[in-house]
Amino acid sequence: MLFEYFIFTVLTLDGYEGSSFRFNDSLQSLVLSHVSSRWRSIAKSNTSLWKVIHPINIDLAKFCFELVPTGISVVLPLGNNTVCRCCSKANTARPEIIEASCRFIHENAHRISTMFMIGSHPFLNIFLTTPFPILKTHVFLLAEDPGAITVAPVLEKVRTSGLFGGLAPNLRSVTWICTRIPSLSGNAWRNLRSLLFSTTLGIQHPAEPSWRQLMLILSINSNLEDLAVVIPPFEEHLGPNCLSLSSLRKAIFVVPETKRFDPFFQAISIPNMKDIVIVSFDSSTSTTRMFSALGAQTKLISTFSGATVCGIGHEEASDIVKMLPAVKALLVLRYPPRFTYLPPWLSVTVLDLRKAEHYEGLLKWVNENTFPSFKTTLIPKKFSNGLETLLVVLERLVSHLRKPEVVVSLGHGLTASEHDTFASFCTKNEVPWRYAGSKDDDE
Numbered sequence: 242m243l244f245e246y247f248i249f250t251v252l253t254l255d256g257y258e259g260s261s262f263r264f265n266d267s268l269q270s271l272v273l274s275h276v277s278s279r280w281r282s283i284a285k286s287n288t289s290l291w292k293v294i295h296p297i298n299i300d301l302a303k304f305c306f307e308l309v310p311t312g313i314s315v316v317l318p319l320g321n322n323t324v325c326r327c328c329s330k331a332n333t334a335r336p337e338i339i340e341a342s343c344r345f346i347h348e349n350a351h352r353i354s355t356m357f358m359i360g361s362h363p364f365l366n367i368f369l370t371t372p373f374p375i376l377k378t379h380v381f382l383l384a385e386d387p388g389a390i391t392v393a394p395v396l397e398k399v400r401t402s403g404l405f406g407g408l409a410p411n412l413r414s415v416t417w418i419c420t421r422i423p424s425l426s427g428n429a430w431r432n433l434r435s436l437l438f439s440t441t442l443g444i445q446h447p448a449e450p451s452w453r454q455l456m457l458i459l460s461i462n463s464n465l466e467d468l469a470v471v472i473p474p475f476e477e478h479l480g481p482n483c484l485s486l487s488s489l490r491k492a493i494f495v496v497p498e499t500k501r502f503d504p505f506f507q508a509i510s511i512p513n514m515k516d517i518v519i520v521s522f523d524s525s526t527s528t529t530r531m532f533s534a535l536g537a538q539t540k541l542i543s544t545f546s547g548a549t550v551c552g553i554g555h556e557e558a559s560d561i562v563k564m565l566p567a568v569k570a571l572l573v574l575r576y577p578p579r580f581t582y583l584p585p586w587l588s589v590t591v592l593d594l595r596k597a598e599h600y601e602g603l604l605k606w607v608n609e610n611t612f613p614s615f616k617t618t619l620i621p622k623k624f625s626n627g628l629e630t631l632l633v634v635l636e637r638l639v640s641h642l643r644k645p646e647v648v649v650s651l652g653h654g655l656t657a658s659e660h661d662t663f664a665s666f667c668t669k670n671e672v673p674w675r676y677a678g679s680k681d682d683d684e
Contacts, residue, residue: 267291267305296342306349311375314355315346319362343367351375354411358382361395369398369423372408379409380416396421403427420448425457435467440495444471444522452476456508459484469493475504482508491516499523502534512540518552528560552596553578562586571612573597580606585613592638593619600630607634617646628659632666639672647674 270291274284284290291305293314306313319339343364346353350371355378358368373379383392399421405412407427414435420442423429430436436458442448450458452473459465466488472495489511496502496519519531535542551565552572562584570591575598583606592612597603615638620631639645647667667674 267293267295267301271301271304296345297338299338299341299345302342302345306352311352312354313349313352314357315353316357317342317346317359319358319360319365340364347371354378356380361392363394365395366398366402369402369404370406373405373412374408374410376405376409376412378414379412381419382416383419399423404429418442420446422449422454425454428458428461430458431461433462433465436462436465437467437469437493438471440469440471440493440520442471444495444497456482456484459486459509464488467491471495471497472501472505474498474501483510484508485510485512487511487513489514493518493520496521496523496526499526499530499534502526502531503536506535506538511538514541514544517541517544528564532564573603578602578606582606583611585610587614590614590616591619592617594631595619595621597621600627600634603634604630607637609637609640612638615645617648619648628662632663635666635672636670639670645672647672649674649676 267290270284274281285308288309291308292312293316294302294305295316295318296302297318339362343362344367346356347367350373352375353373354375356368356373356376357380358365359382361383383395396419399419400423402423403426404423407429409429412429413433415430415433416435416437418439438450439448448471450470450473452475455470455473463486465486468486468489469492486509490513492511492514494505494517496505499521521531532542532545546564547567548565549567550570550572551568552574553561566588568586568588570593571586571589572593573596575596589612592615594603618635618638620635635647649663663674666672
């Protein structure tokens with residue numbers, strides 16, 4: 242138990258909100274193993290403690306590989322930023338250290354099951370051409386300006402190379418945060434279960450996959466269950482598609498322009514969807530427009546209509562209440578909707594404000610009658626725009642209800658003064674409140 246408490250760490254991918262990965266910290270395991278001979282024996286006999294390596298610290302990586310023969314997870318920061326205490330203790334600016342780390346991974350590729358590559362380096366071609374026979378999960382993060390002089394040569398290598406030399410037969414999960422995708426000839430992206438592209442790069446910069454690339458990728462991954470992608474512009478000269486994605490259960494579709502809705506949802510069939518997010522950056526998109534674009538996707542429309550959890554941003558108030566009548570938990574996204582009036586939403590019992598910012602936006606449409614069945618509010622860890630404004634919102638919500646509950650995430654960012662103000666508010670309004678979750682829990 243002590244080991245598990247001290248060595249647990251979370252790696253969050255910058256530029257891809259919501260993606261975090263939990264590891265045991267091998268450097269911390271090594272430190273704890275020096276407490277006593279008994280602890281050293283416990284540590285060395287527990288191979289799970291050494292399955293994550295950071296080869297910038299090459300001596301520790303070799304030590305871990307001696308204790309664990311296979312199934313290793315590698316976290317390799319190729320750029321200037323470090324991602325853990327282990328790597329920060331090494332001089333990541335020295336090119337010979339990075340080159341030695343890349344060679345080490347190349348020589349041990351047959352033992353690696355999970356690989357995180359963060360940043361860019363000329364040695365990237367090693368990973369594009371080396372077979373990884375037992376690799377199951379691959380994450381590549383290069384969320385930088387594609388025009389940067391140090392990044393452009395790397396992107397050209399990505400574009401012209403077959404990933405892993407076309408040989409990664411066990412690869413099932415890919416997170417690819419880069420403006421270019423590898424050559425699809427000899428594609429290692431086959432038989433995937435999860436494929437997550439950046440949901441922001443296609444907005445900030447022109448980014449792949451193109452329509453042709455995306456349709457090809459979907460056609461060779463009939464077992465795909467989880468997908469995140471920016472919907473690309475339709476390429477009419479390629480002709481119509483009708484791909485059945487019968488295994489797809491969870492998806493995030495980002496729609497930069499309303500006109501991309503129709504061709505995309507006419508080109509695919511997703512009959513068994515369970516969890517879907519559609520994000521539009523086009524102010525002309527409304528719930529009505531979105532439902533119309535889904536057209537023949539009757540199962541998908543019924544999934545929306547029967548949804549019990551919903552996240553909202555800018556939206557048409559009357560439509561969203563009418564079309565989503567079963568929602569019980571309402572998540573307010575980073576920028577609250579700019580409603581001037583929201584009809585009473587009878588089904589909502591939980592209001593989740595953990596991702597919300599700019600609370601004055603909530604004041605425009607939250608009143609005593611907005612959520613007549615309201616029972617619980619989840620409030621954020623940090624108050625980016627003032628606790629006082631949020632308390633006004635809460636007062637409107639609780640003033641006419643019988644002791645609705647307020648839940649604060651453990652590991653919150655309340656200052657002592659904010660804590661006292663919040664506690665005083667709850668006492669005055671007879672509102673019970675409690676902490677929930679864990680320090681690193683964002684779910």
